[in-house]
Amino acid sequence: METMNNYTGNxxxxxxxxxxxxxxxxxxxxxxxxxxxxxxxxxxYEKYKDRDPLILGTGFFTATFFPCSCLAVMTGISPITGGIGHVPLTWQTGVELKLAGFDFVVILGKAAKPMRLWLHDGLSDLNDSEDIWGKDVWQSVDKIREVYGDDMIQSILIGKAGENKVPIAQLSENYWGSADTLGLAAVCGAKNLKAIAMRGLGSLEVADGFFQKSLELKNEILSGAIKGKAGLKDFIAPLGLDAKLKEKIESATHRINACYNCPYPCYTFLKYREAPSATAQNGVADPGCLTADLAGLARFHMLGIDAPQAMEKCFKSGLQPAAAARILEKKGIKDLAAAEAALDALAAEGNDVKPDGQSPWPIEVALPQAAGIFSSAVPPKPLFAQVSNFGAQDAGQWWVQRQALAYTIGICPIFALLAPEVTLEKVVELVQMSAEWDAFSSDTLKNIIDTLIKKSTG
Ligand code: SF4
Known part of the structure; x- marks a missing residue:
């Protein structure tokens, strides 16, 4: 390896x-x-394991032009599985972290009082966070942006559920939850870490020709299996979910968004306090919510509750929507007011809340045990293509390997299931080019992925 392109080096x-x-x-x-x-x-994690570490890291391609290179990953011990868990963070999180000047963040020990980590332009501060401890996620995001004076700040933070160490607490990326199904928000709560706030105006070096190669790959993806599709609504039929949920999502959709450089915009903004077609500001402060969590929507939909409104409650409290919905189902709750009260109680209950360990998806899921190191909010199978289109036979093993690849190179793990065009060979070619690393091969990459899975499950 001749150069350290793609990374800040910190x-x-x-x-x-x-x-x-x-x-x-x-x-x-x-x-x-x-x-x-x-x-x-x-x-x-292994280097610092005596200090109860929580690691936030970016992938090799994160924040470059590689298609969908948005990913950051948080790694720690899951209070749900008791083992290593890797949580994918999409949107702008990984990009902001690198452009703030850091590739990896190792968080050690426990603070004596609520703290937040503020990363900006190569600088880092651990600041008192008592001003937002006890506040919900939405209030906390607003306060962080006000205190540091920048509406573009990206935050990973916890709500009351995380503060109270509820195992089904969920990390939030700004206002809208995340794919944290492993309870790392409860780990942050146990550490008295309320938030990591990031803002960076830095830049990265990439290899000559990397942009053109990435653009060619992106164009290939755009004319492949995802062509003509967009939003969460188009995931519903391939996953065998209720067609009425598709109708509900379509009728409430105001817009769809994509995370950094993602060719498939799945983030869907659902409006419920004003007409979805409304575009002008009309005084409605919280007209809806933005979500990529189809499993959460599907679980609340099954209860007969207005799913987007229940999701909003989960986002504010910092709860995993699908896990919370399953608890409400067992309690026999079927209306929104009772659901909102029950969700408030769940966020306050502390570690007495027992997750049931089931898949968030209300469909049959057949994945090997190793899948438990990754987010189960990611669909359990490819969406617009077959496993064979990815050059694999064993669907379960393929899913684990594909996730390990995405979490390592820094692309969204949902997108990795949509784009068979992102092959091992293409990844190898672009790693070789980026790092001037001719010895890097498919075997090197497979070995890195296998080691990740083995160390995480061992
Ligand atoms: S597939 Fe969805 S969650 Fe993943 S990067 Fe694209 S827009 Fe974001």
Whole structure:
């Protein structure tokens, strides 16, 4: 490996006990060993495992022009599985982290009082966060942006459920939850870490010709299996979910959005306090919610509750929607007012809440045990193509390997199921080009992925 393109070269060590932050060099040797994302997070986790670490990392391609290179990954011990869990963070999170000047963040120990980590332009501070402890997610995002004076700040944060260490708490990316089905928000709560706020105006070096190669791949993807499709509504038929949910989503959709550089916009803004067609500001402060969590919508829909409104409650409290909906189902709750009261109670209950360990999806899911190291909010199978189009036979093993690839190179794990055009060979070619690393091969990549899975499940 000849260059460190794609990375800033910085690992931040944030010690919650001492309140000190230090920056270490991201060594080329570590990138050669684990490439990035969850695989490199695991190396850092093992290095610091005596200090109860939580690792936030970016993938090798994160924030580059590689299609859908938006991903950051948080790695820690899941209070749900009791083992290592890797949580994917999409939207702008990984991009903002790199452009704020850091590739990886190692969070050690526990703070004596509520703190937040503020990363901006290569600088890092652990700040007092008592001003937002006890506030809901939406209030906290607004306050963070007000305090640091920038509406473009990207935050990973927890709500009351995380503060109360509820196992089904969920990390939130700004206002709209995340694919955290592993309860790492409860880990943040146990550490008294309310938020990681990021803002960066930096830039990355990429190899000559990388942009053109990435653009060619993106154009190939756009004319492939995803062509003509958009939004969560188009996931419903391939997953065998209720067609009435599709009608509900279509009738409430105001717009669809894509995360950084994603060719498939699945984030769907659903309006319920004004007409979905309304575009002008009309004084309705919270007209709806933006979500990529189809499993959560499907679970609330099955209860006969207005699913988007129940999701809003989960987002504000920082609860996993599908897990919360299953608890409400067992309680026999079938109306929105009772659901909202029950969700408030769940967020306040602390670690007495027992997750049932079931898939968030109300469909049959057949994945191997190793799948439990990754987010189960990601669909359990490819959506517009067959497993064979990805060159695989065993659907379960393929899913785990495909997720491990996405979490390592830094692309969204949902998108990885949509785009057979992102082949191992294409990834290898672009890693070789980025790092001037001729010895990097399919075998190197497979070995990194296998090591990630083995270390995470071991
Ligand atoms: S598939 Fe959806 S969640 Fe994933 S990057 Fe694209 S828009 Fe974001």
């Amino acid at each position: 690992i931040l060590i944030a010690d919650l006990e001492s309140g000190e932050c230090e920056t270490e060099e991201l060594s080329p040797g570590l990138v050669e060993k684990a490439l990035g994302g969850a695989a490199l997070n695991m190396e850092l």
